Amino acid sequence: MSEKILLISGSPNKNGTTETLALKAKVFLEARGYSVRLFSLAREQFYACQGCQKCMQDSFLGRCIFESKDNIYSLFQEMLILRKVFFFAPIYFYHLPGRCKGFIDRAQSFYALQQRNKLNALPGILKAVLVAGRPKGNKLFIGTELTLTYFASIFCLSVKVCGLRGLDAPKHISQQVEEKVFSFLSI
Numbered sequence: 001m002s003e004k005i006l007l008i009s010g011s012p013n014k015n016g017t018t019e020t021l022a023l024k025a026k027v028f029l030e031a032r033g034y035s036v037r038l039f040s041l042a043r044e045q046f047y048a049c050q051g052c053q054k055c056m057q058d059s060f061l062g063r064c065i066f067e068s069k070d071n072i073y074s075l076f077q078e079m080l081i082l083r084k085v086f087f088f089a090p091i092y093f094y095h096l097p098g099r100c101k102g103f104i105d106r107a108q109s110f111y112a113l114q115q116r117n118k119l120n121a122l123p124g125i126l127k128a129v130l131v132a133g134r135p136k137g138n139k140l141f142i143g144t145e146l147t148l149t150y151f152a153s154i155f156c157l158s159v160k161v162c163g164l165r166g167l168d169a170p171k172h173i174s175q176q177v178e179e180k181v182f183s184f185l186s187i
């Protein structure tokens with residue numbers, strides 16, 4: 001059976017730079033025999049975490065008030081099993097887009113379980129491809145990398161980041177950019 005990879009596109013922008021690049025990566029990986037599930041936040045109706053903290057309470061520990069209302073809870077359950085997750089996201093104001101952060105905050109219910117040693121996962125990897133419009137800036141990816149590191153650690157995934165600069169639209173995805181991303185995902 002082919003290895004399954006979860007590919008998350010964290011952009012709110014349908015057919016934008018991030019989603020376009022994620023689709024190219026999906027084609028690339030499938031051609032190499034992987035089974036890829038692309039989960040694009042731009043195409044999902046989901047609730048952002050509203051910080052109610054119910055998931056931290058003993059009587060509701062590790063659960064979420066939205067768990068049966070959208071697909072995020074079951075996606076996170078999958079992230080505990082799959083040991084290869086690829087995460088694509090654009091940089092908005094030096095961080096993840098707000099909607100994507102709302103998605104990440106939903107992992108608080110899993111964090112609650114992890115804090116009480118109630119999560120079991122084998123070590124794995126989360127490879128993040130971050131897309132920035134600005135051609136320069138050595139701090140462009142710092143905030144996002146920190147957030148992703150703590151998010152991924154809940155699922156026992158360590159983070160590797162590939163930061164791409166100067167990509168403001170799908171038309172800026174050159175062959176060189178594609179090759180850089182494919183080689184990053186392949187290592």
Ligand SMILES: Cc1cc2nc3c(=O)[nH]c(=O)nc-3n(C[C@H](O)[C@H](O)[C@H](O)COP(=O)(O)O)c2cc1C
Pocket residue numbers: 011012013015016017018019090091092093094095131132133134135140167168169
């Ligand atoms: C609200 C907003 C904020 C942005 N902030 C930054 C930024 O801080 N640094 C940067 O390099 N590019 C920034 N950009 C440019 C995007 O990173 C770039 O256009 C990217 O290709 C967008 O990807 P998308 O089409 O998937 O949304 C911003 C774009 C938007 C819409």
